[in-house]
Amino acid sequence: xxxxxxxxxxxxxxxxxxxxxxxxxxxxxxxxxxxxxxxxxxxxxxxxxxxxxxxxxxxxxxxxxxxxxxxxxxxxxxxxxxxxxxxxxxxxxxxxxxxxxxxxxxxxxxxxxxxxxxxxxxxxxxxxxxxxxxxxxxxxxxxxxxxxxxxxxxxxxxxxxxxxxxxxxxxxxxxxxxxxxxxxxxxxxxxxxxxxxxxxxxxxxxxxxxxxxxxxxxxxxxxxxxxxxxxxxxxxxxxxxxxxxxxxxxxxxxxxxxxxxxxxxxxxxxxxxxxxxxxxxxxxxxxxxxxxxxxxxxxxxxxxxxxxxxxxxxxxxxxxxxxxxxxxxxxxxxxxxxxxxxxxxxxxxxxxxxxxxxxxxxxxxxxxxxxxxxxxxxxxxxxxxxxxxxxxxxxxxxxxxxxxxxxxxxxxxxxxxxxxxxxxxxxxxxxxxxxxxxxxxxxxxxxxxxxxxxxxxxxxxxxxx
Amino acid sequence: xxxxxxxxxxxxxxxxxxxxxxxxxxxxxxxxxxxxxxxxxxxxxxxxxxxxxxxxxxxxxxxxxxxxxxxxxxxxxxxxxxxxxxxxxxxxxxxxxxxxxxxxxxxxxxxxxxxxxxxxxxxxxxxxxxxxxxxxxxxxxxxxxxxxxxxxxxxxxxxxxxxxxxxxxxxxxxxxxxxxxxxxxxxxxxxxxxxxxxxxxxxxxxxxxxxxxxxxxxxxxxxxxxxxxxxxxxxxxxxxxxxxxxxxxxxxxxxxxxxxxxxxxxxxxxxxxxxxxxxxxxxxxxxxxxxxxxxxxxxxxxxxxxxxxxxxxxxxxxxxxxxxxxxxxxxxxxxxxxxxxxxxxxxxxxxxxxxxxxxxxxxxxxxxxxxxxxxxxxxxxxxxxxxxxxxxxxxxxxxxxxxxxxxxxxxxxxxxxxxxxxxxxxxxxxxxxxxxxxxxxxxxxxxxxxxxxxxxxxxxxxxxx
Numbered sequence: 001x002x003x004x005x006x007x008x009x010x011x012x013x014x015x016x017x018x019x020x021x022x023x024x025x026x027x028x029x030x031x032x033x034x035x036x037x038x039x040x041x042x043x044x045x046x047x048x049x050x051x052x053x054x055x056x057x058x059x060x061x062x063x064x065x066x067x068x069x070x071x072x073x074x075x076x077x078x079x080x081x082x083x084x085x086x087x088x089x090x091x092x093x094x095x096x097x098x099x100x101x102x103x104x105x106x107x108x109x110x111x112x113x114x115x116x117x118x119x120x121x122x123x124x125x126x127x128x129x130x131x132x133x134x135x136x137x138x139x140x141x142x143x144x145x146x147x148x149x150x151x152x153x154x155x156x157x158x159x160x161x162x163x164x165x166x167x168x169x170x171x172x173x174x175x176x177x178x179x180x181x182x183x184x185x186x187x188x189x190x191x192x193x194x195x196x197x198x199x200x201x202x203x204x205x206x207x208x209x210x211x212x213x214x215x216x217x218x219x220x221x222x223x224x225x226x227x228x229x230x231x232x233x234x235x236x237x238x239x240x241x242x243x244x245x246x247x248x249x250x251x252x253x254x255x256x257x258x259x260x261x262x263x264x265x266x267x268x269x270x271x272x273x274x275x276x277x278x279x280x281x282x283x284x285x286x287x288x289x290x291x292x293x294x295x296x297x298x299x300x301x302x303x304x305x306x307x308x309x310x311x312x313x314x315x316x317x318x319x320x321x322x323x324x325x326x327x328x329x330x331x332x333x334x335x336x337x338x339x340x341x342x343x344x345x346x347x348x349x350x351x352x353x354x355x356x357x358x359x360x361x362x363x364x365x366x367x368x369x370x371x372x373x374x375x376x377x378x379x380x381x382x383x384x385x386x387x388x389x390x391x392x393x394x395x396x397x398x399x400x401x402x403x404x405x406x407x408x409x410x411x412x413x414x415x416x417x418x419x420x421x422x423x424x425x426x427x428x429x430x431x432x433x434x435x436x437x438x439x440x441x442x443x444x445x446x447x448x449x450x451x452x453x454x455x456x457x458x459x460x461x462x463x464x465x
Numbered sequence: 466x467x468x469x470x471x472x473x474x475x476x477x478x479x480x481x482x483x484x485x486x487x488x489x490x491x492x493x494x495x496x497x498x499x500x501x502x503x504x505x506x507x508x509x510x511x512x513x514x515x516x517x518x519x520x521x522x523x524x525x526x527x528x529x530x531x532x533x534x535x536x537x538x539x540x541x542x543x544x545x546x547x548x549x550x551x552x553x554x555x556x557x558x559x560x561x562x563x564x565x566x567x568x569x570x571x572x573x574x575x576x577x578x579x580x581x582x583x584x585x586x587x588x589x590x591x592x593x594x595x596x597x598x599x600x601x602x603x604x605x606x607x608x609x610x611x612x613x614x615x616x617x618x619x620x621x622x623x624x625x626x627x628x629x630x631x632x633x634x635x636x637x638x639x640x641x642x643x644x645x646x647x648x649x650x651x652x653x654x655x656x657x658x659x660x661x662x663x664x665x666x667x668x669x670x671x672x673x674x675x676x677x678x679x680x681x682x683x684x685x686x687x688x689x690x691x692x693x694x695x696x697x698x699x700x701x702x703x704x705x706x707x708x709x710x711x712x713x714x715x716x717x718x719x720x721x722x723x724x725x726x727x728x729x730x731x732x733x734x735x736x737x738x739x740x741x742x743x744x745x746x747x748x749x750x751x752x753x754x755x756x757x758x759x760x761x762x763x764x765x766x767x768x769x770x771x772x773x774x775x776x777x778x779x780x781x782x783x784x785x786x787x788x789x790x791x792x793x794x795x796x797x798x799x800x801x802x803x804x805x806x807x808x809x810x811x812x813x814x815x816x817x818x819x820x821x822x823x824x825x826x827x828x829x830x831x832x833x834x835x836x837x838x839x840x841x842x843x844x845x846x847x848x849x850x851x852x853x854x855x856x857x858x859x860x861x862x863x864x865x866x867x868x869x870x871x872x873x874x875x876x877x878x879x880x881x882x883x884x885x886x887x888x889x890x891x892x893x894x895x896x897x898x899x900x901x902x903x904x905x906x907x908x909x910x911x912x913x914x915x916x917x918x919x920x921x922x923x924x925x926x927x928x929x930x
Binding site for chain 1: 470484489504510536540547560567570571574581747751800842850862863880
């Protein structure tokens with residue numbers, strides 16, 4: 001009986017072989033795409049000095065960090081000096097500060113590693129999960145945003161996704177909108193929390209939340225007027241059948257840019273954000289991802305460190321996003337003392353695997369059996385011959401299992417079947433005398449004897465390996 | 466200036482791209498070999514419930530475990546409820562107990578993940594390091610030991626090692642030797658610590674250490690007589706030139722088996738251990754790894770949980786081993802309540818990478834540049850064209866970087882050179898008018914213009930990609 005003491009720790013998971021294969025497949029595809037964009041791999045330790053992490057994720061973040069007790073005689077003080085990595089962005093900022101003289105001027109890195117958060121576990125929310133990050137450090141050019149969006153989008157396409165939306169917004173644009181609506185700076189965070197719910201709660205819900213959070217009167221009316229206008233524009237487009245060849249999404253984005261220009265007017269920071277968005281859309285067109293991009297002025301994203309463009313990728317059948325990111329030009333400065341411009345994007349491995357599993361997107365691509373052939377053991381005296389045959393076949397590149405004991409043959413066959421191994425090789429006495437091997441196809445039940453040197457070909461041909 | 470606050474935590478390391486590529490190459494090769502043997506991947510969480518780990522590694526182990534503070538209101542109690550994984554074997558035993566009904570009768574798994582130990586950091590000793598484990602659960606057959614040895618040996622050969630020794634011994638044989646020498650059971654551990662130093666301290670050193678540990682008189686004399694006989698036999702073989710085709714290692718192992726039989730005599734447990742060793746050697750012959758195996762009755766290995774064969778793989782230029790393992794038939798029982806026979810082997814990633822780096826074994830095999838081509842930016846107005854070209858080349862499978870800013874061309878060239886990117890693509894005004902792209906080979910300095918559709922071929926041909 002499995003008992004509590006054999007379960008993994010709360011909110012953590014064991015991955016049995018079939019799970020690992022899915023996860024590794026997704027990681028491999030993402031890596032290949034990132035490498036095609038010139039990103040290089042980085043790895044950092046799971047454990048960081050506690051002061052590296054504290055104060056970087058807000059008050060809630062501080063509490064969700066797993067902290068490690070001091071060791072030896074200091075253990076009984078109950079103090080922590082180390083902590084588990086909470087994301088891959090803060091360690092990257094530390095790395096950029098530490099190795100500034102060794103890294104290229106533009107550091108394009110990807111990093112695919114687990115992070116740990118002591119969140120209350122829930123469906124799809126774990127305390128250990130993998131982030132697949134790409135970041136570019138060293139440039140303020142919107143080429144960076146465009147390349148990051150294209151890379152993450154290509155990764156999703158390579159995995160088989162064709163229906164995701166890339167939501168794009170800009171922190172400075174949000175500041176511009178709220179300033180122009182007359183929302184005081186100390187109420188900006190409250191307003192963003194409310195606006196972020198437009199998708200789920202609709203305009204009425206947002207209006208109520210703005211009110212609850214003390215954003216009332218003229219500024220609330222102005223905000224709601226602007227955002228209801230956007231919703232209206234979307235609805236209008238949804239209702240019309242434009243026929244093929246019409247760039248509906250492009251028309252919507254152009255419309256939104258126009259509304260932003262009008263609303264933000266001469267607000268300098270906001271106008272500069274709108275320019276960034278316009279450039280990103282223009283560059284995205286060159287790599288054909290613009291069709292997936294939807295400007296969404298309600299997108300806020302939680303993390304405090306974003307300073308420019310913010311991005312999220314969503315599919316309809318997943319609450320939350322497949323990934324997200326944005327520009328954070330001030331974070332490295334917290335370690336280095338001078339700012340280094342930076343922008344990044346993170347895909348969530350667990351969420352991708354969940355959606356792909358539910359949609360049955362893995363089937364054809366994955367190896368499901370642990371071996372191509374299983375070599376049986378005829379009797380105690382012929383074990384060495386079975387091992388030698390396995391060795392020959394492995395040297396020819398086949399994946400070969402050897403049944404470890406001289407059990408009855410029927411039992412060995414049953415075991416191969418249960419593990420999904422298609423071919424079983426039998427070295428019976430007659431076969432050995434003739435220099436042959438009996439090959440049984442566990443799917444068809446067919447059994448044939450072939451020359452020992454032909455076993456590989458027979459297996460490859462029939463198994464289409 | 467890098468400061469203390471930007472360094473990784475003590476004993477932990479950041480891996481910049483060149484390091485990651487080396488590590489990933491080694492991991493990939495090891496995985497491929499393990500999969501050829503029918504092993505399947507498993508992953509477990511970095512964090513385990515603290516009671517899963519405590520008491521499994523001896524008193525010293527308990528102190529080296531990184532412990533995680535309880536969270537929220539319990540944080541101030543200073544108590545730990547979780548801990549970082551100390552090896553991959555105890556989590557495997559937990560997994561086997563937890564999922565016994567889902568796992569095959571013989572569970573062959575590999576697991577390549579980091580473990581954490583609060584050891585005092587030293588040259589080559591880190592607080593976070595990777596273990597590459599293979600284990601077989603469910604069988605007492607020596608086919609298991611033979612397959613594990615062959616798999617780990619094949620992995621080292623596939624990495625380019627041709628000079629390693631596989632040391633083989635058996636816990637029951639050690640018990641037999643010590644019992645027959647008259648060493649009392651409570652002195653066995655002391656005797657093993659002394660014998661383990663035969664390699665470094667020689668017979669005199671071992672004799673002294675036995676004496677220091679209170680193993681004196683007749684039992685010490687008997688032990689020393691036996692082990693000096695082994696050393697003598699090795700020296701005798703070393704001095705003779707046997708010529709080709711003579712199995713010197715086999716002759717030595719046969720000699721050692723004979724000495725063991727003679728010394729252990731009718732000691733039941735010891736004799737059964739000798740039988741195991743004889744079988745392992747016989748099966749190893751079938752996969753041609755027997756030539757590398759050296760029976761070594763001084764090999765003890767530290768971990769308390771071993772019950773049968775113990776194995777270590779060594780090269781001359783590394784203190785310590787490249788990997789080690791053995792049979793542990795009782796560990797799963799600590800979780801399940803009934804024993805499940807088990808045997809495993811672990812290769813140390815860090816040590817393999819250290820030796821391969823020092824011997825320059827990586828050179829030819831690794832991608833060293835981050836991209837095949839870098840597309841330059843001619844001016845602000847042509848950025849989209851550069852991105853479109855990059856997109857085209859990526860779709861053809863090339864790894865392509867885009868310089869993110871409209872800097873002077875010379876600066877962009879210099880950057881590509883510094884990053885080791887061989888080809889630079891320039892979309893100048895003349896080229897664009899002619900539908901061409903200028904390709905500069907940064908190694909030869911040669912620059913030619915080719916049709917836009919021929920860029921991929923030009924790069925592949927000249928770069929041998």
